[in-house]
Amino acid sequence: MARVGEDDRESAVRRVREAYAEERISHEEMDERLGRVLAATTHGELAAALDPLPAEDPxxxxxIAAAGGRIKRRGAWQVPRILKVESAFGRVRLDLSRAVIAYPVVDIELSLGTGNASITVPRDAIVEVEGLATGWKDLRYRPRQPSRPGGPRIRISGALGYGRLRIRHAWR
Structure with missing residues (x-):
């Protein structure tokens, strides 16, 4: 039986808290459910603790797509839960350091042909690149320890053809 992971547990805690904030459950029921969520070791136990709650908003x-030219996002922009970036030719620059990230986990799916890509993540972000395939050049990323817990988890997947992906953490 699969063990409950940290992401699953955090998602369950968030769902219980949201149900309480929306006044769909009482304070006592929230306490009881949170206790069950935190004590759960299997997915079955976790599901039982969340049973009548509505499903989480996915x-x-x-x-973002471009056949040629540049794709650039920076400043205070709203990052969706799943961001698909498609470019046949050209450079891609995504700066998430000042972006509004409302989700604890953000998936960035790359489909790039030719051209380099650069992604700047928040200082305390946790970056996962296991689902990424590079064709011509290697990925440039040096993981760092988060400066404080609770930073967003950025999962980068997809494929790069001829170009290099550079991921770096923001200084501030």
Whole structure:
């Protein structure tokens, strides 16, 4: 039987708290459910603790696409739960350091042909690149320890053809 992971547990805690904030459950029921969620060791126990709650909002999906030219996002922009970036030719620059990240986990799916890509993540972000396939050049990323717990988890997946992906943490 699969053990409950940290992401699953955090998601369950968030769902219980949201149900309380929306006044769908009482304070006592929230306490009882949180105790069951934190004590759960299997997915079955976790599901039982969340049983009558409505499903979590899966978030939004957005696609940024360009056949040629540059794709650039920076400043205070809203990051969707799933961001698909598609570019045949050209450079991609995503700066998430000042972006509004409303979800604890953000998936960035890359589909890039030719051209380099650069992604700047928040200082305390945790970056996962296991689902990424590079064709021509290697990935440049040096993981760092988060400066404080609770930073967003950025999962980067997809494929790069001829180009290099550089991921770095923001200084501030």
């Amino acid at each position: 978030g939004t999906t957005a696609t």
